[in-house]
Amino acid sequence: MADQGEQFGNRHIRGIYREGMYEGKRPSFPTSYEDLRAAAWEEMDGNARAYVHGGAGSEETFERNKDFSAWRIAPRMLQGVAERDLTVDLYGRTHEFPLMITPLGVQSLLHDEAELGTARACAELEVPFILSSLSSHTMEDVAEALGNVPKWFQFYWSNDRDVAESFLDRAEEAGYDAIVVTVDAPTLGFRERLIERGYYPFLEGEGVANYVADPAFRESLDVPPEEDMQAAVDHFLEIFGDASLTWEDLAFVHDHTDLPVIIKGILRPEDARLAIDHGADGISVSNHGGRQVDGSLSAIEALPAVVDEVDGEVPVFFDSGIRRGADVFKALAIGADTVFLGRPFAYGLAYDGARGVEAVLRNILADFDLTMGLAGCDSTAKIDRSTLKHESELGP
Ligand code: FNR
Numbered sequence: 001m002a003d004q005g006e007q008f009g010n011r012h013i014r015g016i017y018r019e020g021m022y023e024g025k026r027p028s029f030p031t032s033y034e035d036l037r038a039a040a041w042e043e044m045d046g047n048a049r050a051y052v053h054g055g056a057g058s059e060e061t062f063e064r065n066k067d068f069s070a071w072r073i074a075p076r077m078l079q080g081v082a083e084r085d086l087t088v089d090l091y092g093r094t095h096e097f098p099l100m101i102t103p104l105g106v107q108s109l110l111h112d113e114a115e116l117g118t119a120r121a122c123a124e125l126e127v128p129f130i131l132s133s134l135s136s137h138t139m140e141d142v143a144e145a146l147g148n149v150p151k152w153f154q155f156y157w158s159n160d161r162d163v164a165e166s167f168l169d170r171a172e173e174a175g176y177d178a179i180v181v182t183v184d185a186p187t188l189g190f191r192e193r194l195i196e197r198g199y200y201p202f203l204e205g206e207g208v209a210n211y212v213a214d215p216a217f218r219e220s221l222d223v224p225p226e227e228d229m230q231a232a233v234d235h236f237l238e239i240f241g242d243a244s245l246t247w248e249d250l251a252f253v254h255d256h257t258d259l260p261v262i263i264k265g266i267l268r269p270e271d272a273r274l275a276i277d278h279g280a281d282g283i284s285v286s287n288h289g290g291r292q293v294d295g296s297l298s299a300i301e302a303l304p305a306v307v308d309e310v311d312g313e314v315p316v317f318f319d320s321g322i323r324r325g326a327d328v329f330k331a332l333a334i335g336a337d338t339v340f341l342g343r344p345f346a347y348g349l350a351y352d353g354a355r356g357v358e359a360v361l362r363n364i365l366a367d368f369d370l371t372m373g374l375a376g377c378d379s380t381a382k383i384d385r386s387t388l389k390h391e392s393e394l395g396p
Contacts, residue, residue, distance in 0.1 A: 008086065009369035012362055029352070029359040033323040033344055036360065040347035047199045048109045052346050056189035057294025064298040065290050065321035070391045071300070071330045076376030084369060085379035088338055090315055091178055091260045091281070093150050096126040097365055098332055098380045101357075102319050102340035103154035103180060103264075105134030106207035110350040118349055119145035121357035125365070130154050130180055130340065133167065134207040143174040152178040154264070155253065156185070159242040166216035168256045179257055180284065181250070184265025186243040189292040202236065205229050211236050250278045262317065265292075267302040269309035276313055283310055284317035289342050300331065307335030325367025332380060333388040 019025040030036040041049060055062025088098045101122060107114040114136040122129045128150035131142050139153055153171035158164045171179060194200060201207055211217045212225040212232055217239075225232035253261055262282035263275040272283045285303045287296050299320035310316050318331040319340035331339045341364065348360030377383050 007082075007084065007369070009366035009373070012366035013370070027359075029348075029356070029363075031363060033347075036344065036347050036351065040350040040356075044110070044350050047197060047201070048350065050191075050193035050197050050199060051106065051109055051201060052343060052350070054191045054193055055290040055294070056191055056292055059192075059290060059294065061287060061294055061296050061298060062290025065287065065300070066323060067298065068300050068321065068327050068330050071334070072389050072391065072394070073326065073329060073333070073371070073375050074387060074389050075374055076387075079376035079378065081373040081376065081378045083378060084373050085381075086365075086369060086372075088380050090150075090337065093177060095128050095150055095338065097128075097368075098338045099322075099328060099361075099365065099368070100128040100130055100150075100152070100317075100338055100340050101345055102342040103130045103132035103182070104342060104346055105132040106136055106201050107346070107349060108136035108206055109201055110346055111353045111356075113349070113353040115142050116145050117354035118345065118357050119149075120354040121348075121361060123147050123149050124354075124358055125361050127361050127365075128152070128338075131176075132156075132207075133210055134202070136207055136209055138209045138213045139167075139171055139176070140174045140213075143176065151176050152180050152262070154180040154182055156182060156240065157242045157245060157249075158239045159244075160216070160220065160239040161252070162216040162220075163211070163214055163239060164252070165256050166214050167210065168253065170210075170214070172257055172259055176259065178260045178262055178282070179253060180262045180264050181253055182264045182288075183245075184267075184286065184288050184292050185241070186245065187241060189288075190294070191291060202240075203233065205233050208233065208236050247274050247278050250275075250280075254279050262315075264317070266306060267297050267299070269305045272306045272309045276310065280314060282315045282317060284319070284340070285336070286317075286319045286340070289320050300334075303331065303334050303336065310335075322364075325364055325369070325371040328364070328368045329371045329375065329383060330388060332383045333385060335385070 030039045086097050088095050116137050119142050123146055130152045132154050133156040153176040260281035263280045264284035265286050266272050266283050285299055285306050287299050315337040317338055318336035322339050328339050344360050345357050348356035
């Protein structure tokens with residue numbers, strides 16, 4: 001096992017304090033999310049900043065996503081928390097942590113190492129990874145970099161069914177453990193930061209590695225992408241996405257994969273029910289990091305009703321707004337089985353490639369581990385609704 005264990009958090013901060021006090025060394029990596037974002041910002045060009053920040057419209061939802069303060073952790077004392085179990089079991093595999101890297105496209109915009117850098121950090125720490133369809137390296141290469149770490153593939157539907165089917169086949173063949181179908185992006189949101197720059201990375205051939213390597217995609221081109229990349233990009237734009245999809249279309253995914261299928265982007269209990277009725281093996285509560293519907297519910301506001309509706313029938317996942325260990329704890333306490341980490345790892349990658357992602361993961365996992373212990377829980381299984389109070393439950 002990598003550098004993980006019952007006292008992950010203690011080891012991490014003890015090491016930092018020792019280096020600081022005995023060797024006069026400060027951590028070279030920013031600790032707070034706000035400092036990290038500012039440091040990463042310095043390393044990024046205007047297009048990359050606009051792409052990662054990229055909330056829809058006024059960014060009201062993007063901003064509100066980060067506000068978990070209506071939920072307060074209610075710690076219990078003297079619970080015997082010297083040994084803490086951070087693992088969680090999902091679809092027949094044990095994940096070392098209740099946190100995964102969220103699918104986040106076009107990581108080449110952030111750092112030359114792109115998804116391979118993120119994957120190497122995950123392999124080092126045994127943090128499970130979800131690869132976007134829109135990656136800068138192929139799903140096969142990323143799977144290899146991840147080794148035996150749990151890996152899921154996020155599936156964006158092509159309106160060319162042969163390409164869609166080929167993606168599902170390749171993911172299974174490459175060793176991915178689950179398919180994540182993102183349903184909140186039938187089309188792109190109105191992202192003012194990208195629009196004002198007239199910038200859309202796919203038009204310059206970024207983030208299309210899975211397509212240009214795909215046999216079905218290549219078959220539909222007159223000349224191979226190596227000879228005419230612009231034609232390949234134009235074809236990608238023609239087939240990418242399908243806004244005509246309905247719940248019935250999920251049968252296509254189930255018909256073409258034996259892997260568990262998780263539906264990502266659910267905000268309403270009615271949709272969670274429909275997803276389960278259409279065979280979902282997991283529900284992911286997310287608003288795509290505020291990039292799609294400006295003014296929508298924040299993900300943390302949406303989570304309780306979805307958890308109540310799902311009622312343990314399938315695992316529930318959560319993302320959009322996770323910045324610190326306490327956020328992870330709160331999402332798990334409301335009923336998520338695992339959370340997906342987004343912008344913090346993206347800024348770690350932008351700041352220092354694989355090393356930056358590893359540093360972000362070490363900090364947030366240590367923060368979570370310590371929060372869990374201090375709240376009186378010696379395992380993720382003990383983190384339940386009794387460990388939280390909503391502000392509406394607090395007396396005068
Ligand atoms: C995303 N997200 C995303 N989701 C997805 O299913 N496929 C994708 O390709 C992408 N690409 C992507 C790019 C960038 C730059 C961002 C910031 C986000 C959404 C992502 O998986 C997740 O839902 C959000 O990142 C969660 O919000 P926070 O916590 O990052 O603010």
